[in-house]
Amino acid sequence: MSKEEAAFCSLANYRVNKIAVSEKTHEITETGAFLRQPNRFTTPFGNGAGELPVEAGRYRLIVSPGCPWAHRQLIAFSLLGLEKAVSIGKVGPRTDKGWEFSLDPDGVDPVLGIRYLSEAYAKADPDYTGRATVPAVVDIASGKVVNNDYFKLTNYWETLWAPFHKEGAPDLYPEELRGDIDALNEVLFHEVNNAVYKAGFAQSQVEYEKAYDLLFNRLDILEQRLSTGRYLFGSRITDSDIRLWVTLARFDAGYYMAFKTNRNRLVDFPNLWNYAKDLYQSPGFGETTDFETIKRGYQLISSAERNPFKIVSAGPDQSVWFNRHDREKFAS
Numbered sequence: 001m002s003k004e005e006a007a008f009c010s011l012a013n014y015r016v017n018k019i020a021v022s023e024k025t026h027e028i029t030e031t032g033a034f035l036r037q038p039n040r041f042t043t044p045f046g047n048g049a050g051e052l053p054v055e056a057g058r059y060r061l062i063v064s065p066g067c068p069w070a071h072r073q074l075i076a077f078s079l080l081g082l083e084k085a086v087s088i089g090k091v092g093p094r095t096d097k098g099w100e101f102s103l104d105p106d107g108v109d110p111v112l113g114i115r116y117l118s119e120a121y122a123k124a125d126p127d128y129t130g131r132a133t134v135p136a137v138v139d140i141a142s143g144k145v146v147n148n149d150y151f152k153l154t155n156y157w158e159t160l161w162a163p164f165h166k167e168g169a170p171d172l173y174p175e176e177l178r179g180d181i182d183a184l185n186e187v188l189f190h191e192v193n194n195a196v197y198k199a200g201f202a203q204s205q206v207e208y209e210k211a212y213d214l215l216f217n218r219l220d221i222l223e224q225r226l227s228t229g230r231y232l233f234g235s236r237i238t239d240s241d242i243r244l245w246v247t248l249a250r251f252d253a254g255y256y257m258a259f260k261t262n263r264n265r266l267v268d269f270p271n272l273w274n275y276a277k278d279l280y281q282s283p284g285f286g287e288t289t290d291f292e293t294i295k296r297g298y299q300l301i302s303s304a305e306r307n308p309f310k311i312v313s314a315g316p317d318q319s320v321w322f323n324r325h326d327r328e329k330f331a332s
């Protein structure tokens with residue numbers, strides 16, 4: 001965690017934090033760096049007092065398939081078979097009113113009965129002035145957002161929600177690897193998942209280049225790591241693979257152009273590209289990936305300033321994701 005991020009996270013009073021960042025500086029520091037708003041709703045799932053009870057039918061998970069933080073949840077749900085316990089609602093393209101349930105009949109989520117995701121945030125905290133983000137877990141009975149902690153959500157699904165996993169579901173967060181997975185996830189967040197945003201939203205050359213260097217330095221290390229094992233932790237898919245993969249899936253179609261993370265494309269890294277294709281062709285990954293939504297989502301961000309004619313690139317050719325990969329060489 002950088003010094004700025006640590007200072008930001010340690011601000012005790014979220015309201016002060018929110019005003020300083022969202023209203024005055026729009027998540028931009030004095031030096032022009034992008035500093036993501038903290039998650040507002042972080043109550044953990046669990047059976048302790050004050051925790052969110054793990055109960056089938058109680059919650060609705062709201063996602064946009066274009067969003068990497070939400071896409072993680074879709075992959076975990078597909079691999080674990082959780083959709084019977086927690087239903088999923090999908091928002092349409094983001095508008096100037098935020099996320100809208102524009103894909104649903106009459107533009108209303110059939111379970112929550114709301115038109116905008118911001119309504120569920122407002123029900124939970126009428127004073128909330130941050131961005132109403134996906135993924136968001138909404139308590140169906142109250143209609144309130146109860147958790148939007150994208151960093152921890154997959155870990156909850158993988159552990160506390162185990163009683164609702166489908167038969168034969170993989171263990172994506174094996175106990176003996178948790179320390180190593182957590183350590184890698186922290187690095188992945190700062191140097192890959194969020195580094196692309198730090199590059200794309202930077203408002204100074206220096207901060208953009210800092211993020212760019214951080215990102216490609218880490219991708220070079222991961223390229224090496226993936227030369228010795230099929231997945232990040234050897235022969236089994238774990239939570240870390242889901243986290244790395246959602247960023248790789250958006251790399252050439254979104255970040256490369258829209259966020260200027262263009263030292264090279266994903267397809268130029270031999271191991272990362274074969275690894276990414278391998279996962280794309282595995283259950284849970286390709287089937288939850290919507291390249292058109294991803295492309296439009298990134299290329300039309302803040303389109304008034306960044307892309308005033310709203311032109312979305314025709315490429316890249318997504319059929320390459322079905323090309324052969326070489327990762328079976330690691331199969332035992």
Ligand SMILES: N[C@@H](CCC(=O)N[C@@H](CS)C(=O)NCC(=O)O)C(=O)O
Nearest residue numbers: 036037067068069131132133134150
């Ligand atoms: N909850 C996190 C991360 C989730 C996030 O940023 N989601 C994006 C989509 S990838 C979003 O919902 N953005 C809505 C907006 O910016 O209004 C945050 O608040 O920064």
